[in-house]
Structure formats: C-alpha cells, structure tokens
Amino acid sequence: MTEPDAKKAAAPKAGTASKAGAAPKRRRADAERNVSALLAAAKKVFDTSGVDAPAKQITDLAGLGVGTLYRHFPLRSDLVKAVVQSNIDACAAAGPRLAAAHEPADALAAWLRAYTELLGTKRGLASALHSGDPAYEALPGYFLDTLTPTLTALLDAGVAAGTVRDDIAAPDLIHAIANLCLAVPGADPDGPYGFAHSRRMVDLLIDGLRTG
Amino acid sequence: MTEPDAKKAAAPKAGTASKAGAAPKRRRADAERNVSALLAAAKKVFDTSGVDAPAKQITDLAGLGVGTLYRHFPLRSDLVKAVVQSNIDACAAAGPRLAAAHEPADALAAWLRAYTELLGTKRGLASALHSGDPAYEALPGYFLDTLTPTLTALLDAGVAAGTVRDDIAAPDLIHAIANLCLAVPGADPDGPYGFAHSRRMVDLLIDGLRTG
DNA sequence: GAGTGAAGCGGAAACCTTTTCCGCTTCACT
C-alpha cells in the first residue's frame, strides 16, 4: 500500500478529468504487476543481501530490466522507502487480525512481539533510517502515523477488558520499543546487547503492561 | 609533500621502540605525515559532506593522490573506522584535562556533555555504526573499552569528593547516553525528538547523578 | 655528500553501481 493507486478508479470516462487535485490516470495492468514483483523481489534481496545489494540482483530476481525498476522507483531510496512502508503496513494490518483471534491482552502482547521482530530482523532497513539521508526523513512519521491507530485499538480493547493498564499511550510504547531494539549497533545478535537482549526487555515491558 | 620537514627521524637504528616483541617495522616520516593529513581531511569532509563524500574530495583537501589514501586505508570502511576511533580517543583524552580544571562533579558533567555532543553531532559516523557492515562490528567494543576508564576515573573522583552518587557504573552510563542520543532517527535536530531533546534528557540524567 | 634498496607516491585505468535514454513492444480502448 505504498502506491498512490486509487484502486478501481471510479471515473471511466470523466471527460472533465483535468480538475482539482487527483489525476484519474489509470495505470496499465502490467505496470502494476511489475511494481509488485519488484517490491517482492526487493524485499527478498534486502533480507538476504542487505539494503546495499545491487539493483541488478533485484531486477534479475523479478525477471525485469533495470529500466523498469528505475521507471517506478527513480531513486534507490524510493525503493527502500517503499519496502519499509510495505513492512510497516503489513505490521499494522496484523493488529485487527490478532485482535480477532486472541484475548485483548494476548493480542496486544503478540502484536508488540511482531513489532519487535520487525525492528529487529530488518537490520538493513533500520540502518537506512539512521543514515541521515534526507530521503528517509518522512519515514519515522509514517511509522508513527500508521502504527499508532493499530496499537491504540489494541490497548483500548485491553483496557476495556480490564486486563491492560490504562496509563500508557501508543506513541510512547512505539518509541520505547524502537529504542530498545536499537540498543547496541554492532553487537552480536545473540550476545549480551544483541537482538535477544532487546526481545527480553520487550517481554519485560509487555508483562508490565498487564494489570494485576 | 610541500610540507616543511619540521623534524628529523628520531630512531636511528636498533628499534628499541618495539614493544611486546612486535615487529620493529619503521614507518617513513612522510608516510606518517600523510596519514595524519588524510585523517584530518577526512574528519573535516565527513563533517561537512557526510561519510559518503567521494574519496577524491578528501585527497584533494589533503593535497594527496587517491593512491595514497588507499595505501593507508585499503577499504573505505577503514578510513571511517580510523576517524571514529580518533574521535573517541579525543573524547577520552578530554577526561583528565577536565578533571584537572574543575570540581569533580563539574568535570563529570562537562565530560558527559562532551560525550553527548560527540554522539549527537557526528550523525554520519553514528549511522555508519548502525549500517550493519561487519567492518564496524568491533567499534562499539572499542567505544566502551576506551571510554570506560576515563568515565570511571571521573565518577570515582566525584564519589571520593562526596558530590556524586556511588551506585552508577560507567558502562551503564555510556550505554544510556548512547541510547538517548539515538532516540529518533530522521527527526529534526531541533524538533521534539531531535538532538536538542537528547541534550535535555542527558542534562536531566547528569543532575540525577549529583548527591544531595 | 653520493649511492642504493625499498617504501611510498600519483593518478590513470579497471571495475562496479546507479541513473539516463531511447527504439521497440504491449496494453487499453475504439
């Protein structure tokens, strides 16, 4: 959901297209397919080879030419941004699903762990965020804007059920966990300050969230 | 070149300078001078143009050829590493100087602020640490190893003078401040979660360190 | 001082990626 595509463009004829705001420009079906393929390939390649993997690797995996990549993502950072946003979106989407499947407090815990996992496993993506590149400046905001509603819903459900304390705000939690996962940069992921450590701290935090 | 040979070689022969059975390899004076020039130039260029600045910019500023750069720093990451270490060393060296010039508690506060400044201003360097590149894996350890003794001395002096609480360990403080300075990646440095915010949090922490 | 072996230097060239460009293909709509 990172594309400005208005699914099912409502204006089939709309002769007066050149009107205020959004352009009713339709995208060709193959182009849309290619963008998805590129995004999927990039996600896979970033996971296995890091965010600095050559573009060629991605286009090869997607079975497309480099030109196609750069048509849809003019700057390399655009691709990274799209992948990050897609990850965030997926994380946000998991909220309602978990809420439907578990007790409120459990759903909350599960979601926070998923969020932790996202931050902890996409090391390359996280580092891109920290690169200082102006291209990524908007991402933290997107992060917060997208996840806050989801987390707020989970928290509220827990509070309503009386199993989650009511004095914690979603953005604070999002920040706190992000900080915990960033703890020590180059540390061994399984070492004293690595990802395992972060996970433990988050579990602690989750326990603290429950009432009783 | 173009440098006035200010000094003459000191050690004629018999490498008595060798320590711990290391190889008595002598380095040519001009080479040593060039390494310093390169390091100074890199520091300046990294500050103004970021860690991704082209190598040419650095060698031009140093008045040397690219070949010379790559002779001394075979990988780009070697240069970054060297600059970071040099920054850390400078920070550590400031400890005794501050201790001699101020009351123990004030010296401690001043040093912690300098440390904060180091973390907060060298954005590019910090991001390099977070890049996940294996080349930088050893740096956090160097960080801790180099700064811990300095900070421990400052803390101890304060404790001895009775003006600093005695239940805080140096490494914990180093970690805590590092975390505070990393708060939110792409945020505006002067915004709600930017560097100014980090500085405020650190000041709070410093106040908490004093007794009474 | 000159002589000499080797460390060190400069910068062109090789090598890689990213980004641009453009002729050809494919789609969407008649």
Add this chain to the structure above:
DNA sequence: AGTGAAGCGGAAAAGGTTTCCGCTTCACTC
C-alpha cells in the same frame, strides 16, 4: 484490427571506488 501512448529492456553515460605500476623520495651506509 487500428492506434497512440504507457511501459519495457538493456546499452550507454555518469559517478564512485579500488587496483596497478612507473617514478619519486626517504632512510641509511660508506
């Protein structure tokens, strides 16, 4: 089928890093 534009592939340009090697300069000896 016909048509015009969106979209595609991949070669080439642009830009950066790393290697290579002939020449220079140093350190040290006689």
